[in-house]
Amino acid sequence: MKSSFVFSKWRNLMTVAMGITMATNMSIAAAASVNTTGLAVTDKTVTVGILHSLTGTMAISETGAQQAEKLAIKQINESGGVLGRQIKIIQEDGASDWPTFAEKAKKLLENDHVAAIMGCWTSASRKAVLPVLERDNGLLYYPTFYEGLEQSKNVIYTGQEATQQVFAGLDWVAKNKKAKTFYLIGSDYIWPRTTMKLARKYIETVLHGKIVGEEYAALGSTQFGSTINKIRLKKPDVIYGAVVGGSNVAFFKQLKAAGITGKKQTLLTLAVTEDEAQGIGGENLEGFYSAMKYFQSLDTPVNKKFVAEFKKMWGKDAPIGDVTQAAYLGPWLWKAAVEKAGSFDTDKVVKAEESGTITFEAPEGKVYLEPNHHLKTRLRIGKWRKDGQADIVYTSDYIMPNPFPKGY
Amino acid sequence: MFGYSVSDLGSIVVMQGFSGLSLFSVLLLMALGLAIIFGQMGVINMAHGEFMTIGAYTIYVLGKITAEYFPTFLPYYFFFALFAAFALAFLVGYLVEYLMIRHLYKRPLDTLLATWGLSLIMQQIFRTIFGGREVSPNLPDWLMGSWSVTDTIDIPINGMVVMAITFAVTGLVVMFMFRSSWGLKVRATTQNRLMAGAVGINTKKVDRMTFAVGCGIAGVAGAAFTTIASTGPTSGSQYIVDTFLVVVFGGATSILGAIASAFSIAQAQSILTFFLTNAMGKVVTLLVVIVILMLRPEGLFSSKVRK
Numbered sequence: 001m002k003s004s005f006v007f008s009k010w011r012n013l014m015t016v017a018m019g020i021t022m023a024t025n026m027s028i029a030a031a032a033s034v035n036t037t038g039l040a041v042t043d044k045t046v047t048v049g050i051l052h053s054l055t056g057t058m059a060i061s062e063t064g065a066q067q068a069e070k071l072a073i074k075q076i077n078e079s080g081g082v083l084g085r086q087i088k089i090i091q092e093d094g095a096s097d098w099p100t101f102a103e104k105a106k107k108l109l110e111n112d113h114v115a116a117i118m119g120c121w122t123s124a125s126r127k128a129v130l131p132v133l134e135r136d137n138g139l140l141y142y143p144t145f146y147e148g149l150e151q152s153k154n155v156i157y158t159g160q161e162a163t164q165q166v167f168a169g170l171d172w173v174a175k176n177k178k179a180k181t182f183y184l185i186g187s188d189y190i191w192p193r194t195t196m197k198l199a200r201k202y203i204e205t206v207l208h209g210k211i212v213g214e215e216y217a218a219l220g221s222t223q224f225g226s227t228i229n230k231i232r233l234k235k236p237d238v239i240y241g242a243v244v245g246g247s248n249v250a251f252f253k254q255l256k257a258a259g260i261t262g263k264k265q266t267l268l269t270l271a272v273t274e275d276e277a278q279g280i281g282g283e284n285l286e287g288f289y290s291a292m293k294y295f296q297s298l299d300t301p302v303n304k305k306f307v308a309e310f311k312k313m314w315g316k317d318a319p320i321g322d323v324t325q326a327a328y329l330g331p332w333l334w335k336a337a338v339e340k341a342g343s344f345d346t347d348k349v350v351k352a353e354e355s356g357t358i359t360f361e362a363p364e365g366k367v368y369l370e371p372n373h374h375l376k377t378r379l380r381i382g383k384w385r386k387d388g389q390a391d392i393v394y395t396s397d398y399i400m401p402n403p404f405p406k407g408y
Numbered sequence: 409m410f411g412y413s414v415s416d417l418g419s420i421v422v423m424q425g426f427s428g429l430s431l432f433s434v435l436l437l438m439a440l441g442l443a444i445i446f447g448q449m450g451v452i453n454m455a456h457g458e459f460m461t462i463g464a465y466t467i468y469v470l471g472k473i474t475a476e477y478f479p480t481f482l483p484y485y486f487f488f489a490l491f492a493a494f495a496l497a498f499l500v501g502y503l504v505e506y507l508m509i510r511h512l513y514k515r516p517l518d519t520l521l522a523t524w525g526l527s528l529i530m531q532q533i534f535r536t537i538f539g540g541r542e543v544s545p546n547l548p549d550w551l552m553g554s555w556s557v558t559d560t561i562d563i564p565i566n567g568m569v570v571m572a573i574t575f576a577v578t579g580l581v582v583m584f585m586f587r588s589s590w591g592l593k594v595r596a597t598t599q600n601r602l603m604a605g606a607v608g609i610n611t612k613k614v615d616r617m618t619f620a621v622g623c624g625i626a627g628v629a630g631a632a633f634t635t636i637a638s639t640g641p642t643s644g645s646q647y648i649v650d651t652f653l654v655v656v657f658g659g660a661t662s663i664l665g666a667i668a669s670a671f672s673i674a675q676a677q678s679i680l681t682f683f684l685t686n687a688m689g690k691v692v693t694l695l696v697v698i699v700i701l702m703l704r705p706e707g708l709f710s711s712k713v714r715k
Binding site: 054055056059060062063188215216217218220221223225226227228229230232233245246247248249250253254256257258259275276278279280281282283284319 | 416419420423427431434532535540541542543544547552553554564566567637638640646647677678679681682685686689690
């Protein structure tokens with residue numbers, strides 16, 4: 001008796017819920033031609049999700065990304081929106097916890113029916129979100145430079161994959177610094193390890209250089225005394241670094257304290273942007289090099305306008321790093337693809353993205369979205385100044401994205 | 409030898425020796441505060457790292473103020489800021505004991521949970537006040553350089569400063585515990601709470617003071633570490649594992665134990681890291697610690713804990 005009562009109550013609830021769903025569907029029926037899959041699109045608005053960590057360890061890095069996405073969305077709205085619709089944002093906090101990312105992505109796609117998600121920062125969070133995206137056929141714009149070896153139909157990668165960041169940078173040190181010996185040091189997780197694997201092979205087979213040491217420090221480790229002594233003993237031409245997070249700060253402070261400075265030693269890192277420079281302190285970075293596709297100091301009219309508007313929205317002290325700029329591209333590339341497709345349907349938007357005709361005049365320069373969901377971009381080498389900004393000393397030609405490099 | 413010149417190897421031995429001592433002072437400084445709290449009171453303070461972060465942010469804020477209003481004072485402010493870091497962490501520790509810890513003395517596992525919650529709350533408070541990004545405190549230039557003894561030997565000045573601070577703080581703690589009447593009361597309470605109360609010691613006051621002093625020392629440690637590592641809302645959590653390792657390995661109740669334990673762990677880790685890789689050095693050190701703890705569950709030096 002009791003159980004059947006509960007059951008009937010459930011059924012009532014279900015009916016009500018279905019009624020609400022149908023009502024919502026009716027209200028957006030007018031938008032049906034551009035939206036056949038029940039996304040949150042009306043005649044006036046379209047909803048997208050922002051999914052970054054606002055709390056926890058990763059908040060340090062992800063703050064800039066979500067700020068840039070909000071700036072892009074604000075600018076798109078001011079210029080008339082997407083297919084004439086204003087973008088509404090639903091923001092969720094991934095809380096630096098990968099299962100939370102997956103759960104929030106599911107909420108955004110299944111409850112809020114967002115047309116696209118701008119989000120994730122670490123590869124771990126992206127990997128957690130991926131199955132949800134593929135099952136619900138959602139769309140993610142992912143801003144971070146990463147290790148490659150991935151290409152999902154449901155993800156657009158607006159940062160560099162490993163080959164775009166590694167090879168051109170190594171070419172540059174080999175040519176300009178006459179580097180023959182390299183010491184590789186990274187944090188101990190997938191991105192530095194994959195990146196160093198690529199770097200090792202490239203150094204040994206293409207540049208005919210020598211690796212004199214390879215080290216991985218546990219995430220969060222703060223003691224580099226012994227490692228630095230090993231580096232001193234091996235006297236490499238180049239220290240090639242991918243140490244991240246709080247360890248990064250400790251690494252650079254202790255290098256300086258051990259007398260290894262930009263004046264005496266060439267160091268090229270893949271993990272220092274303007275965001276990190278703020279925590280490390282310009283005086284500890286001065287003279288060292290970073291390989292990135294974007295630096296805040298880039299001297300172009302588009303970038304100057306972007307920097308000015310970013311600072312106007314988020315304060316004059318807000319730094320703009322490589323990932324922040326890449327995150328800014330997400331909403332714009334999405335808008336371009338939606339307008340080319342004439343529809344918000346994920347399948348149609350993806351098809352437009354894969355057409356090879358989507359481009360954007362970005363702060364970093366013109367970018368081309370390639371059919372493999374990655375961007376064709378350039379690599380730059382920046383030399384750090386005492387004030388925490390970098391002088392750009394080298395800009396590469398355009399590099400085709402190649403997330404699955406052969407032979408590596 | 410091994411393709412390196414004798415003078416090179418000599419320099420490395422000197423610098424590596426210093427690096428071991430430097431690691432020793434870092435480990436000891438981070439563990440001292442916890443050794444007092446855990447050892448003398450039996451409270452497992454998971455928020456120890458966040459008290460260190462209080463110290464680090466004190467340096468950041470005072471550095472900013474000094475640079476803004478008294479720029480000529482910038483080369484010296486650091487030492488005064490250390491006292492401020494102690495005072496602030498002490499004050500917060502005092503409040504935390506009063507509001508939270510004292511209600512949980514009879515429930516050690518709940519203290520663990522409660523202080524862990526406290527650490528999360530404190531992290532979020534730092535994030536709200538200072539933002540999620542790491543900050544770079546305005547440290548005097550002389551502090552961040554190196555002392556070039558010869559062409560091939562560079563001794564880190566910040567390492568020496570941390571070492572000096574560690575020795576000073578350790579000296580003061582030993583004086584406090586074994587030479588002052590307060591220390592006598594603390595030790596009496598640890599050994600026999602009822603009896604100490606019976607002879608007129610205000611044990612509640614002793615607890616509050618002990619906890620606050622432990623937190624204050626954590627603040628000094630955090631302030632000192634701004635010279636070698638990062639300052640951010642979650643910086644404290646980088647230290648917490650090593651801190652517990654030193655305290656547990658040393659024998660929870662003994663300050664001498666903490667010193668011996670910090671020394672042996674630092675030397676083992678520093679030497680092993682040099683000859684093996686970074687990760688392997690840590691693995692081997694931890695394995696040795698585990699084996700020794702299996703043989704001596706009470707740690708290197710042990711005495712009675714308040715039950």
